[in-house]
Amino acid sequence: MTSVAVSHRHRHRIRLITHRVQSGTLSADPAWPQSRARIRRYKDSPMNRLVSTVGTLAAAVLLAVSLPASAYAATGWLIVNGVPHRNPQRGCYGASSPIAVDNFTNATVLVHAASDCQGPVTAAIGPSEIDTAFGNSYFVL
Numbered sequence: 571m572t573s574v575a576v577s578h579r580h581r582h583r584i585r586l587i588t589h590r591v592q593s594g595t596l597s598a599d600p601a602w603p604q605s606r607a608r609i610r611r612y613k614d615s616p617m618n619r620l621v622s623t624v625g626t627l628a629a630a631v632l633l634a635v636s637l638p639a640s641a642y643a644a645t646g647w648l649i650v651n652g653v654p655h656r657n658p659q660r661g662c663y664g665a666s667s668p669i670a671v672d673n674f675t676n677a678t679v680l681v682h683a684a685s686d687c688q689g690p691v692t693a694a695i696g697p698s699e700i701d702t703a704f705g706n707s708y709f710v711l
Contacts, residue, residue, distance in 0.1 A: 674697075
């Protein structure tokens, strides 16, 4: 019989498992290798691979579609009440009424009557347009 070097921790674990099996608190399952084979077969099944592939593709498409929309910015200069903004991000901004907009971007600016871009749109100012409108907020599309 050959001797194998076993660490103290592993020796303790082996003694503990041996004791539990002998005392009956831990049963030795004779079907253990077969149950492992069943698990392995399930993990490698064609249906499991199909579901995994479809899930991965769906996640990739969702990520690819959602990122460009959130990172969109208008290109050019937007001057609101005399304050210039270069390449403004898409979104809602507060301002005091009346709102003077010089739109030198490639996006449309919507002026809303209420704050937080609530209420009716009082003006839609397209690219290369200059206008003044009454409102308390504006949205860069």
